[in-house]
Amino acid sequence: MNTEVTQTADKTPAETPETTTGGRIYRPLTDIVETDEGxxxxxxxxxxxxxxxxxxxxxxxxxxxxxxHPAHPEKLQLAYAEYGEGDFERAFTLSDDFDPEKIGASVANGVLTVTLPRAEQAQPKKITVTAS
Structure with missing residues (x-):
């Protein structure tokens, strides 16, 4: 199959623009799964x-x-930090094969899942072969 989703920007904390809040912007790690449906x-x-x-x-x-929204426990002073807090941003360029009206998104356990269904006319058609 040919992947129709391409990344438009590769951002790391050092390369991101400054934000109005002064925080960092991270590019979230992403897995892409392609099926006939989308x-x-x-x-x-x-x-x-x-x-x-x-x-x-x-x-x-x-x-x-x-x-x-960073959590800062009251009455505790941070002695050492390895986890960098910041917002997330990522952009992808889509082909015309997707139905924009049916795109869905949900978040659970720190993972955002975005479904991009193919448009009806872009879905592969199964041709039945008969014996003569």
Whole structure:
């Protein structure tokens, strides 16, 4: 199969633009699964709630953003940190094969799953072969 989803930007914390909050923006790791029915994207976005995810499609570019609300325990002072906190952003260019009205997204256990169903006319057709 030919993958119709391509990444438009490769961002790392050091290469991202500054945000209005002064925080970092991370490019979430993504798995892409392709079937005859469409494509599913699974993005790692720890600490992002469903209401803090923004998925937009404009001119075939699917942009995914996730806002993290850092948790700072009261009366505790951080002695050492390995986990960098920041928001998430990733963009993909889609082919015309997808139905924009049927794109869906859900978040569970720190993973955002975006389903991109193929348009009816773009789905492969099975041809039945008969014996004569």
């Amino acid at each position: 494509v599913t994207l699974m993005l790692e976005m720890p600490g992002v709630a469903a209401e803090d995810v923004d998925v937009t499609l404009e001119k075939r570019v699917l942009t995914i953003r996730g806002k993290v």
